Amino acid sequence: xxxxxxxxxxxxxxxxxxxxxKSIVKVTRHVKFKGRNKERYEEAYFxxxxxxxxxxxxxxxxxxxxIENALHYVKDVTFGEDGSTIxxxxxxxxxxxxxxxxxxxxxxxxxxxxxxxxxKNAFKIGKLMKLLGCWREMALEYSREKVVENKKFVxxxxxxxx
Numbered sequence: 001x002x003x004x005x006x007x008x009x010x011x012x013x014x015x016x017x018x019x020x021x022k023s024i025v026k027v028t029r030h031v032k033f034k035g036r037n038k039e040r041y042e043e044a045y046f047x048x049x050x051x052x053x054x055x056x057x058x059x060x061x062x063x064x065x066x067i068e069n070a071l072h073y074v075k076d077v078t079f080g081e082d083g084s085t086i087x088x089x090x091x092x093x094x095x096x097x098x099x100x101x102x103x104x105x106x107x108x109x110x111x112x113x114x115x116x117x118x119x120k121n122a123f124k125i126g127k128l129m130k131l132l133g134c135w136r137e138m139a140l141e142y143s144r145e146k147v148v149e150n151k152k153f154v155x156x157x158x159x160x161x162x
Contacts, residue, residue: 001031001032001034002029002030002032002071003030003031004027004028004029004030004058004062005027005028005030006025006026006027006028006054006055006057006061007024007026007028008023008024008025008026008052008053008054008057009023009024009026010023010024010028010051012024015091018047020049021047021048021049022048022049022050022051022128023048023049023051023052023057024045024046024047024048024049025045025046025047025048025057025059025061026043026044026045027043027044027045027046027058027061028041028042028043029041029042029043029044038051040130044083046061074103074114075099075100078114078115078118079099079102079114081095081096081099082104086115104129105128105131106118106121107115108131109131
């Protein structure tokens with residue numbers, strides 16, 4: 001069971017250097033885990049340039065996290081983002097962006113299921129580039145380059161004799 005309390009503070013006379021700041025919102029969560037003798041208390045703070053009632057912020061914050069959690073679920077379960085070993089430099093961010101682009105492209109194409117979209121489009125570079133809005137010529141050129149590149153690689157491969 002979860003109980004949320006949302007409080008909005010607008011008495012911000014002592015806060016300087018934040019032009020446009022109208023509200024500070026405090027969300028308190030008290031969670032009791034069913035079947036276990038365990039509880040969790042959390043406090044989160046938000047700032048806003050809006051002068052709206054606490055109920056507005058409660059709906060907005062809850063709605064944001066529902067979308068965020070749904071997005072994270074798809075990115076993690078379908079695309080394996082959490083289990084990724086990509087950890088150096090900007091690569092994790094870039095990988096996340098590529099996943100978001102793929103999700104958008106598949107969604108725009110009318111796919112309701114990302115696993116289905118991946119299965120139907122895997123290893124079809126030309127189709128994937130078309131989904132992403134690239135020119136047909138660019139997709140064909142890329143496909144030809146990869147075929148040539150793969151043939152070169154196979155020709156250069158060394159075999160160790162043991």
